[in-house]
Amino acid sequence: MSTTVPLAAYLILAALLFSIGIGAFLIKRNIISIFMSIELMLNAVNLTFVAFAHKWQAVSGQIFVFFVMVVAAAEAAVGLAIIIAIYRSRKTLATDDINLMNH
Amino acid sequence: MQIAIFILFAVLALAGALNLLFQRHPINSALSLVVVMLSLAVLYWSLGAEFLAAAQVIVYSGAVMVLFVFVIMLLNAGEEEQTHGSKAAYLVGIPGALGVFGLLTYVFLTENHWIGGVHLSNAGVGASQNLVAISELLFTKLLLPFEVTSVLILVAILGAVVLARKEGQS
Numbered sequence: 001m002s003t004t005v006p007l008a009a010y011l012i013l014a015a016l017l018f019s020i021g022i023g024a025f026l027i028k029r030n031i032i033s034i035f036m037s038i039e040l041m042l043n044a045v046n047l048t049f050v051a052f053a054h055k056w057q058a059v060s061g062q063i064f065v066f067f068v069m070v071v072a073a074a075e076a077a078v079g080l081a082i083i084i085a086i087y088r089s090r091k092t093l094a095t096d097d098i099n100l101m102n103h
Numbered sequence: 104m105q106i107a108i109f110i111l112f113a114v115l116a117l118a119g120a121l122n123l124l125f126q127r128h129p130i131n132s133a134l135s136l137v138v139v140m141l142s143l144a145v146l147y148w149s150l151g152a153e154f155l156a157a158a159q160v161i162v163y164s165g166a167v168m169v170l171f172v173f174v175i176m177l178l179n180a181g182e183e184e185q186t187h188g189s190k191a192a193y194l195v196g197i198p199g200a201l202g203v204f205g206l207l208t209y210v211f212l213t214e215n216h217w218i219g220g221v222h223l224s225n226a227g228v229g230a231s232q233n234l235v236a237i238s239e240l241l242f243t244k245l246l247l248p249f250e251v252t253s254v255l256i257l258v259a260i261l262g263a264v265v266l267a268r269k270e271g272q273s
Binding site: 004005006007008009010011012013015016017018019020021022023024025026027028029030032033035036037039040043046047050051053054055059060062063065066067069070071072073074075076077078080081082083084085087088093094 | 105106109113116117120121123124129132133136139140143146147150151152154155158159162163166167170171174175177178180183184192193195196197199200201203204207208211212214215218219220221233236237240241245248252255256258259260262263264265266267269
C-alpha cells in the first residue's frame with residue numbers, strides 16, 4: 001500500500017520545529033541551551049530545503065543543506081570554544097550574568 | 104508505509120524538540136536534540152536524500168552533539184535557574200514563536216494545491232543515483248565553494264584552538 005504524505009506536512013513540521021527553536025532561544029537562560037536551540041532552527045530549515053528539493057527533483061537543494069551542515073559544524077566548534085572562554089573568565093553559564101563586554 | 108514513517112518520526116522529532124524546551128538541565132536538552140536529529144535523518148531518507156540522511160547522522164548527531172555533550176560535561180553545567188528575565192522572555196517568546204508558526208502554516212496551507220505529495224516509491228533504490236548526482240554537481244560546477252568550505256573549516260579549527268586555550272600560555 002502506497003499512501004502519499006502531502007509535502008505541506010513536512011513543511012509544517014519544519015515550521016513547528018523552527019518555532020520551538022525560537023521559543024527555546026528566547027526562554028532558555030543557559031548559554032549552551034541557547035546554542036542548542038540555534039542548532040534546532042538550522043535543522044528545521046534544512047528539512048524545508050530537502051522537502052523542496054524532493055518536490056522539484058533538484059539536487060541543488062540537497063547541496064545547500066550540505067553546505068549548511070558544514071557551516072553549522074564550524075559554528076558549533078567556534079561557539080563552544082567561546083563558551084569555554086567565557087566560563088573561564090566568569091565562572092558562570094547564565095546569560096543574565098554575562099552582561100559586560102570587558103571583565 | 105510512507106505515512107506511517109512520517110507520523111512516527113514527526114511525532115518523535117516534535118517530542119524531542121518539546122523536551123529540549125522544557126528540560127532544565129542542559130544534558131537532557133542535548134540528548135533530546137540527538138533524538139530530533141536522528142528522526143530528521145529518517146525523514147530525509149523518506150524524501151529521497153540518502154546522502155544527507157547519512158551525513159545528518161554522522162555530522163550532526165555524531166560530531167556536533169558529541170562536542171556539545173563534551174562541553175556540558177567539561178564545564179559541569181547544572182540546572183538553569185529562573186530569573187526575572189525568564190518572565191519577559193515568556194511574554195515575548197511564546198506569542199512570537201506562535202506568530203511565526205501561524206504565518207508559516209498559513210502560507211504552506213494556502214499554497215498547498217501546487218505543492219503536492221511525497222511517494223516512497225524509489226527511496227532506498229535511488230541511493231547510488233542520489234550520491235552520483237550530488238557528487239557530480241559538487242565536484243564540477245560547485246568545486247570552488249566546496250574548496251572554500253575546507254578553508255572555512257581550517258579557520259574554524261584554528262579559531263577554536265586559539266579561543267579555548269588557557270590564558271598565559273604561549
